[in-house]
Amino acid sequence: MSVNYSVVLRKNPGKIDDVGKYYALAQANGELNFNRLCKDVKSRCTVTRADMAGVIEAIVESMIYALEDGKIVRLGNFGSFQISLTGDGAETEKEYNASMIRGSKIVFRPGEMLVDMMKTLSYSQVPVLPKQAAKEPEIPEEGL
Numbered sequence: 523m524s525v526n527y528s529v530v531l532r533k534n535p536g537k538i539d540d541v542g543k544y545y546a547l548a549q550a551n552g553e554l555n556f557n558r559l560c561k562d563v564k565s566r567c568t569v570t571r572a573d574m575a576g577v578i579e580a581i582v583e584s585m586i587y588a589l590e591d592g593k594i595v596r597l598g599n600f601g602s603f604q605i606s607l608t609g610d611g612a613e614t615e616k617e618y619n620a621s622m623i624r625g626s627k628i629v630f631r632p633g634e635m636l637v638d639m640m641k642t643l644s645y646s647q648v649p650v651l652p653k654q655a656a657k658e659p660e661i662p663e664e665g666l
Contacts, residue, residue, distance in 0.1 A: 523644075524643070524644040524645055524646040525548060525643050525644070525645050525646070526548070526549040526550075526551050526645075526646050526647075526648045527546040527547060527548050527549055527645055527646070527647055527648065528546070528547050528549050528647070528648055528649060528650040528651065529544050529545070529546060529547070529647065529650075530544065530545060530547045530650060531543070531544055532544075532545050546645070547650075549648055549651055556575070556578070557571075557575075559574075559578075560574040560575045560578070581597075585603060589603060589604075589605055589628065592605065597633070598633060599633040599634060599635040599636075600632075600633050600635075600636070601630055601631050601632040601633040601636060602630070602631045602633070603628055603629070603630055603631075604628070604629050604631070605626050605627075605628060605629075606626065606627050606628070606629045607623050607625070607626050608623070608624050608625050608626070608627070609622045609623040609624045609625070610622045610624065
């Protein structure tokens with residue numbers, strides 16, 4: 523298997539005369555939704571799909587509490603999650619206050635197994651996809 527990519531022209535919007543350069547843009551090849559992930563994991567071990575779904579939901583809830591408390595959440599080989607802030611700068615540390623923070627995001631840092639997978643990827647060029655690609659039908663949640 524390989525990662526699909528298209529070649530697209532990108533220009534610097536801050537430079538009026540920029541002719542741009544062509545870059546690779548990764549193209550998704552479908553998606554793995556929560557229900558399908560639970561079913562896939564169930565097929566690899568003795569845990570039921572409902573148990574998997576419950577554990578994942580509980581992990582997400584625990585992650586929310588930890589991230590809100592300023593903690594880094596480390597999930598072994600999966601990776602880690604941490605809050606990152608964006609905002610305006612101040613001339614001095616004394617002038618800075620929390621109202622200058624404009625937003626936050628969650629930063630994900632992949633674990634060792636995911637990093638190793640990235641080193642062995644292969645790539646296949648495909649045509650540029652239309653803006654609104656057709657989505658795969660959602661699989662029913664079956665009792666969740």
